Amino acid sequence: MTNDPGHLADDATAPEAADTAPAPDAARLPHGRADDARDGAPGPSGGEGAPGAGGSPAGARSAVAEALAAAVRAVESGERSAASFFTEPKPKPRPAARPAPVRPAQAPAAPATVAPSAGLVEVLAAGGAPEQLAPQAAQALGEQAADILREDPWRLLAVPGVRPEQADGFARALLGPECGPGDERRAQALVVWLLERAALAGHTVLQAPALRAELARRSVPDPDEALQNAIAEGAVLVFHEGPEGEGEAGSEDGDGESPVSLLLGLDRYAMAEESLADGLARLIAAPLPEADWEAAAGAAPSPSAAELIRAAAACGLVAHSGGEAARAEPAALVTAAAGLGLRACAAAHTEDGRRRLAALGVPDAVTVAGLLSGQEGPGRDEDGSLALDLLVVLDAPQLDVETAALLVESLADGTRLVLGGDPGVLWSAGPGRVFADVVAARACPVVVSRTPDPGPLGELVSGIGVGELLQVAAPGKEVVIVPVRDPGEAVHRTVQLVADSVPRAIGVPADRTQVITPGHGGPAGTRALNAALKERLNPGPGRFGGFDPGDRVAYVPAPGRMLPGTVTSADAEGLHLDCDGAPVVVPPDRVGDEVRHGWAVTAHQAAGTRWPAAVVVLPGDAAGSLTRSWIYTAFSRAERHLSVVQGVDQALPRAVAEVPAKERTTRLRSLLEAQSRPAE
Secondary structure: OEEOOHHHOOOOOOOOOOOOOOOOOOOOOOOOOOHHHHHOOOOOOOOOOOOOOOOOOHHHOOHHHHHHHHHHHHHHHOOOOHHHHOOOOOOOOOOOOOOOOOOOOOOOOOOOOOOOOHHHHHHHHHOOOOHHHHHHHHHHHOOOHHHHHHHOHHHHHHOOOOOHHHHHHHHHHHHHHHOOOOOHHHHHHHHHHHHHHHHHOOOOOEEHHHHHHHHHHOOOOOHHHHHHHHHHOOOOEEEEEOOOOOOEEOOOOOOOOOOOEEEEEOHHHHHHHHHHHHHHHHHHHOOOOOOOHHHHHHOOOOHHHHHHHHHHHHOOEEEEEOOOHHHHHHHHHHHHHHHOOOOEEEEEOOHHHHHHHHHOOOOOOEEHHHHHHOOOOOOEOOOOOEOOOEEEEOOHHHOOHHHHHHHHHOOOOOOEEEEEEOOOOOOOOOOOOHHHHHHHHOOOOEEEOOOOOOHHHHHHHHHHHOOOOOOOOOOOOOEEEEEOOOHHHHHHHHHHHHHHHHHHHOOOOHHHEEEEOOOOOOOOOHHHHHHHHHHHHOOOOOOEOOEOOOOEEEEEEEOOEEEEEEEEEEEOOEEEEEEOOEEEEEOHHHHHHHEEEOOEEOHHHHOOOOEEEEEEEEOHHHHHHOOHHHHHHHHOOEEEEEEEEEOOOOHHHHHHHHOOOOOOOOOHHHHHHHHHOOOO
16 A cells, blocks of 8 residues: 555645534434434444534634535524525526436435424423424324323434433423323333434344343333333334244243343334345245256356356345455346346446446346336336346345335245345445345355455455455555544545545546545534535535535435435525436425535445545544444445545554444344244
8 A cells, every 4th residue: 555645645725624513412402403313324433413623723714614604504503494595586497308307216205294283383392392393393293293292291202313311301391290210101212212223223123131221321210110111012022032932022021031032122123124034035935937047157257157147046045245346246147037038137226336237237227226116127017026037136235124125025926036245345224234144144045256356456445354454555556545643634635635636646536536434523524524625626605505506415315325416506496416417306495404515425325336536534533433344335435546544543453353343233134044944
């Protein structure tokens, strides 16, 4: 690796990178958005909401940067809505020749809005909650939100962003002396809230002792009784996992001597996992249509592709693992199946992944979201199943349990399913670890590709995958390390690399270079970096909810789905984006929740997409949050060049060697193992 070469780290005027959002106030109920929950990324050190300062004094900022910061502060504090910045008059009707709006798969309709009632505003005021919370409360609790909150004030925890101490304050204001930490309603709301928070971190269930400990930490007098009541009321499900009761739902016996582990979960995720396990078992057991697979394997372009074709011929479910170069093998399988007259389809996590499949000879490749929505792919048979004989899903580690369950439920008996992906990348933004659990359960053939990723970048990433941070030779400066001492210098060097050094030395323009950093907040998080990059690359007042035409953005229409885009214009209809060549219009009232600047993103947001160049920023405050899978994902987003702005010192090789991934508690592996166990 090259260490800070002069032509890639020359001096430049340090741009400003102040974190424009105020630090959260624990005494107030939230007005703004919950970015980490929306993006689906666990909040690392320096993540969303962490207070931070920029790389230079506030007094040195330009008037443009100050105006942009003021606009963003007004939106995130609740003083103004993002919609209020859309003051341009609606333009005259466009000529018919203008392209139609984006496909619904890329711009899904917003959920039906529940208007807050006067009674809801009144009860929120009585509890000391801000009026701005009314739309969120109505959306979370429905038309009867006012009555629900009067009856049970702790149901306010169902509103995104509300914390237990805030719900406690709200309940005290409404209930007075009757309010106490042992209230059964409080305990039940806390159990559900804890499981929802666990789902944001990827868990589908939690161990009962972990829940007890969290309840005790929040002053619930009798955590055991609280769990029993939540189970009895049907708020949560309890599962026995172990040799005598694996996967069976039931009640906790409370004797403390049971040999089985007790897991608790919300029915939404627990049932999705049950459905997924049943569906995968169904595909494994179903008879398969015959075809001349051996001839297809003989014509395969590589030994690994031939092995995959033979595995798919023999079993209705196959797992395939490998890096970027290995994607050619499932592409060869799809081509071979089509040549045998079968209805075959390949689906990727992102539009970029779909394009990479097309470049490998699969022109009809789709995205998973487009396939499920019916906007892409073959459509469905008369029975509602996808009209397919073979489905290959690339980027399978990005499948959360609910999406995977819906996908498998859409496949008819006899359809072959191949789950392919790179096992080193981060797991899904949503709950579950579907691909890892399928591989670990050994319920189906697992084909491990022998096709390595080429070049210095391939060597570096492959080493990380097995726990080694290698010093690779990079004669073409494919990998460059840029040491920094503090977050301010990290921001300065990052802007310098994107705006000057990488375009000049590597030939990759700024709009094809992606910055990746662990969190949203903090002095070198996405917000600080985006503010600095905007000022350097596309300065403007941010008159449309903080955005200007030409801004790079990350559009998040749903948790776990990030579409890179560029702002083209804005008017009364909303913010107009170009997302991978497709026009998108984001209504003004959704801009604040779904769009952020996108010169810098998190690794979770970047998963499934690659860019010609990537600049990975590792500020010192991120040292404790790094994992091998995070580093692997961030570093492998680069196709030609990777710059690492390194401020974590030895925490980087330590994370690669010693911290594989953040653990998740799931049931899919045990469910699959139980189904494949011979009957006694």
